[in-house]
Amino acid sequence: MKSYSLFKKDWQSELRTRYAINALAMFILVTISVILFSIGQERISEYLTGGLLWVVIFFSAMSGLSRAFVSEEERGTTMTLHLLAKPSTIFSGKLLFNVLLVYLMNFSIIVLYSLLFDSFIIANWGLFFLATFFGSFGIAVSSTIIAAIISKASAKGTLYPVLAFPILLPLILTLLELTKFAIDGKTITEAYVELAVLICYDVIMLSASYMLFDFIWKD
């Protein structure tokens, strides 16, 4: 409940300041436009379209999700949070906020992608939905803990994608594989191993983040 209150505070603050939403929306529009301009009239393969989808998602996440902690640090309100709740509550609240942001972001990207790219043809939407659901959660968890780590650094903008890349690489590779399966029309049973890897990644990142956050949070 306390985490939900923190999430509510963050969401209300976001609606007023538009720290993350504007950054995400602009990034999504710019990257999709650049891809559209660069392919021109050429028809690219379904696999390549699927791959580019995750490139857009990865970099969009990098542009907006760090705000959860960075905005607190930049405004100087980190100490206020310290005095309000215990570390696990703060992490849960920030995670809830990032989860909502990632789901909204990925939903918008997929809708735009489906409308603008003719070669984005998914044969098994059920599998693609499952992959995106667990994948988005993994992106949200990893982005939240990385945001907490880099919020105290001086070169936040550069450090975030650099640190996120190796942490998100196993997740992105699995998601690319699952997207390929969904394009090929494979069943969920056939993609069982990759889905299990995805869920394991989420569980491991979530547990590790909760254990690590206490140490990151205190100066």
Add this chain to the structure above:
Amino acid sequence: MSSYSLTLQNLTKSFGRRLIFKDINAEFSSGNIYGFAGSNGSGKSTLAKIVSGVLSPSSGKVIHQFNEAEVISEELHKHIGFVSPYLILYDEFSAEENLLHSMSIRGLNPNKEKIKSFLDDFNLYDRRKDLLKGYSSGMKQRIKFIFALIHNPSILIFDEPTSNLDNKGKEVVYKLIEEESKDKLIILASNEDSDLALCKTTLHVEDYLQLETRVKDKV
């Protein structure tokens, strides 16, 4: 009546190679007002932050006890009220929203009547709906007192409590400190003589800087 005590054991803090203070040993108990004194940059605020659990010491221990049971660091925020010029509340929210959010994040029932009575005491009720970014520094300082008191903490740490306040504001704060000191432990970190005059005992932070370090600094 509940009792609160605070023990500092061989408390040392350094930032990099710069030693701020060394081996502070002290005991504080509820029902009293204690002062942390020292010139600018002597480490008063650092000590106040360490005592409030926001900053970790380089070595040594801070032991908080509530009714003779040790308070774990995760639960410390429930017992502490903190006011300082560098504590920043959320500018995008009004005074009332800031207090409502802080209450719900703390897990308290957001009680508008309680907030009204505090806002009345600090002469802010008429401006309760205004965003904090439109507040003067003195008004922001007053809202911080409400933020610190609203959860009825057992220990109040006031760092430069009267900064930015006019004479009337100072009088309100001194009256409040006297009132709250009857059953709470109060720590005042200040270099204002009028603030320190309220204290039963004053700890001079500079006395805990090693002699050779001071000599080195002078050289």
